[in-house]
Amino acid sequence: MQLTRLSDSLRTSGYTWLGGTAVGVLLFLVTGFVLRACWALPLPLDVIAALGLVFVVLRVHARLPASARSVLSLGSGGIAGAVTVLGVAAAAVLIIGLNVLTSAAAGPAVLGAIAEAKAILPRTPHHWMRHIIYFVVYAPVIEELSARGWVQGSMSRRVHPFFAVVAAAALFAVAHSLAAGRLVFPIGAFLSGAIFGAAVLLTGTVWSAVALHATANLLNTLLIVGGAHETIAAYRGVSIALGGGLVAAGMVGLVGVCRVIRDTRTTASPALSRSVA
Numbered sequence: 391m392q393l394t395r396l397s398d399s400l401r402t403s404g405y406t407w408l409g410g411t412a413v414g415v416l417l418f419l420v421t422g423f424v425l426r427a428c429w430a431l432p433l434p435l436d437v438i439a440a441l442g443l444v445f446v447v448l449r450v451h452a453r454l455p456a457s458a459r460s461v462l463s464l465g466s467g468g469i470a471g472a473v474t475v476l477g478v479a480a481a482a483v484l485i486i487g488l489n490v491l492t493s494a495a496a497g498p499a500v501l502g503a504i505a506e507a508k509a510i511l512p513r514t515p516h517h518w519m520r521h522i523i524y525f526v527v528y529a530p531v532i533e534e535l536s537a538r539g540w541v542q543g544s545m546s547r548r549v550h551p552f553f554a555v556v557a558a559a560a561l562f563a564v565a566h567s568l569a570a571g572r573l574v575f576p577i578g579a580f581l582s583g584a585i586f587g588a589a590v591l592l593t594g595t596v597w598s599a600v601a602l603h604a605t606a607n608l609l610n611t612l613l614i615v616g617g618a619h620e621t622i623a624a625y626r627g628v629s630i631a632l633g634g635g636l637v638a639a640g641m642v643g644l645v646g647v648c649r650v651i652r653d654t655r656t657t658a659s660p661a662l663s664r665s666v667a
Contacts, residue, residue, distance in 0.1 A: 467594030484640025490633030530603035559583030564642020
């Protein structure tokens with residue numbers, strides 16, 4: 391009943407960008423506080439509770455009316471699974487390339503941030519389990535439903551999709567900045583958010599952004615654990631060439647996926663029109 395009232399209020403207000411942004415921020419904040427309570431539980435209740443939190447959020451969104459799910463891009467997007475996988479892979483290569491270029495160009499500043507990140511990495515199997523659940527399950531689902539679902543989806547109904555992607559990416563970057571305890575505007579988080587938002591526009595589904603976010607977080611963790619950033623900074627010339635190549639390869643892959651999706655939708659439209667007629 392409450393979900394129906396929420397949907398009705400959103401519908402009557404025209405899915406205003408302000409309402410969508412408010413819901414997205416509340417979702418992010420409330421689940422964050424609940425997650426802290428989950429982590430305070432003993433093993434294995436903490437892990438079970440965290441996964442249960444994600445399950446509850448997904449169930450609530452699945453029970454929203456079709457009109458609300460459409461605004462949030464909660465459907466499949468009508469894109470073949472293989473094409474979506476290729477798009478996610480190409481975007482992941484692009485993100486890795488950007489990380490390599492950033493590490494190679496920034497030098498000591500990035501190495502200092504990487505050292506801080508490495509210092510707080512888990513030391514026990516239990517904490518590694520919590521780390522993986524957070525970065526590969528919780529964060530991709532909750533953050534993408536918040537930023538790319540509610541914020542970007544609602545704003546896209548009122549402004550040009552480009553501005554909606556930029557606004558959602560900006561909020562995404564600010565949230566990561568505040569979570570890190572630094573009032574800075576992390577370029578990496580903004581660029582990642584923009585790529586995630588573009589993935590939603592491209593595929594028509596927020597789940598592509600969730601998959602891409604999970605992939606990027608996992609890859610970044612592996613790079614930090616393996617000490618790749620230090621190696622990148624030590625061989626800047628080679629790293630810049632490698633990063634540029636990865637960025638180019640990712641862009642080429644995304645362009646190819648865009649063409650496939652465009653051709654698929656172009657050929658599907660006449661058939662859909664005939665079936666409706």
